[in-house]
Amino acid sequence: xxxxxxxxxxxxxxxxxxxxxxxxxxxxxxxxxxxxxxxxxxxxxxxxxxxxxxxxxxxxxxxxxxxxxxxxxxxxxxxxxxxxxxxxxxxxxxxxxxxxxxxxxxxxxxxxxxxxxxxxxxxxxxxxxxxxxxxxxxxxxxxxxxxxxxxxxxxxxxxxxxxxxxxxxxxxxxxxxxxxxxxxxxxxxxxxxxxxxxxxxxxxxxxxxxxx
Amino acid sequence: xxxxxxxxxxxxxxxxxxxxxxxxxxxxxxxxxxxxxxxxxxxxxxxxxxxxxxxxxxxxxxxxxxxxxxxxxxxxxxxxxxxxxxxxxxxxxxxxxxxxxxxxxxxxxxxxxxxxxxxxxxxxxx
Numbered sequence: 001x002x003x004x005x006x007x008x009x010x011x012x013x014x015x016x017x018x019x020x021x022x023x024x025x026x027x028x029x030x031x032x033x034x035x036x037x038x039x040x041x042x043x044x045x046x047x048x049x050x051x052x053x054x055x056x057x058x059x060x061x062x063x064x065x066x067x068x069x070x071x072x073x074x075x076x077x078x079x080x081x082x083x084x085x086x087x088x089x090x091x092x093x094x095x096x097x098x099x100x101x102x103x104x105x106x107x108x109x110x111x112x113x114x115x116x117x118x119x120x121x122x123x124x125x126x127x128x129x130x131x132x133x134x135x136x137x138x139x140x141x142x143x144x145x146x147x148x149x150x151x152x153x154x155x156x157x158x159x160x161x162x163x164x165x166x167x168x169x170x171x172x173x174x175x176x177x178x179x180x181x182x183x184x185x186x187x188x189x190x191x192x193x194x195x196x197x198x199x200x201x202x203x204x205x206x207x208x209x210x211x212x
Numbered sequence: 213x214x215x216x217x218x219x220x221x222x223x224x225x226x227x228x229x230x231x232x233x234x235x236x237x238x239x240x241x242x243x244x245x246x247x248x249x250x251x252x253x254x255x256x257x258x259x260x261x262x263x264x265x266x267x268x269x270x271x272x273x274x275x276x277x278x279x280x281x282x283x284x285x286x287x288x289x290x291x292x293x294x295x296x297x298x299x300x301x302x303x304x305x306x307x308x309x310x311x312x313x314x315x316x317x318x319x320x321x322x323x324x325x326x327x328x329x330x331x332x333x334x335x336x337x338x
Contacts, residue, residue, distance in 0.1 A: 001229060001284070003331075003332055003337060053286075
């Protein structure tokens with residue numbers, strides 16, 4: 001009994017340190033692949049916690065290996081847009097101007113009731129009252145009430161020098177439209193830290209290194 | 213404050229229960245080991261009639277111990293002890309001295325190993 005108790009305490013401490021090193025403070029912030037890693041880590045910890053025939057190191061070493069892989073993947077996600085898109089996907093527009101975009105809803109394996117429950121949790125009870133609902137990469141549905149919108153909604157079109165094709169599609173704009181805007185502002189895409197654009201072509205940006 | 217009291221209480225209960233569990237297993241196994249040693253001495257005296265009677269008694273004692281150990285110990289350890297006990301009793305009944313003494317040794321070792329497995333030692337933890 002005492003051995004099992006001490007093993008459980010040690011594994012708890014290992015899990016605590018690993019989760020802290022993963023740097024996630026809220027479960028709602030996690031990406032699907034992070035959720036899988038957390039579930040696998042938890043499963044690896046329960047083996048040596050309850051099974052005395054398993055050495056503790058056989059539980060701890062795979063946990064540390066997963067943490068190592070997670071840190072490498074996280075680094076790649078932060079530095080490479082293509083990997084980020086491949087692993088986390090892009091935000092998806094599910095509702096625009098009070099209408100569900102059916103094709104996207106089915107692609108995301110959503111049903112009407114999923115959308116309804118999420119918009120109700122934001123205090124909106126009719127789809128017609130939703131200006132936009134965007135399914136974020138962490139699974140959270142960002143809902144914008146029509147009442148809150150005075151003009152059109154701005155979306156990020158460039159993040160850290162990388163073009164966000166998905167948001168351009170939402171704004172019903174093409175690459176050429178953005179190229180024209182960039183040319184008129186006389187700025188290179190790769191020099192932009194963040195740029196937003198709305199349906200009225202209002203383009204706001206911040207240069208890398210702090211300039212506007 | 214209430215949480216600290218609960219935490220300390222749970223910790224104390226676990227430590228006391230764990231210590232009691234270990235001492236109970238050690239006491240009952242020492243009794244069992246001493247019975248095995250007695251039977252070995254009886255075999256050395258060539259008194260197989262008495263040895264067989266004691267071996268039968270040993271089997272019954274084991275069945276009692278098993279009932280309480282099953283809550284505290286892994287089944288595989290008890291199965292291992294039981295397997296060795298059956299062969300020991302068999303050799304006592306067939307009056308094969310060397311085999312009986314050898315199986316008594318291996319039975320005693322299996323019991324000691326099982327007790328060792330329960331102790332709070334770094335090699336058991338890691």
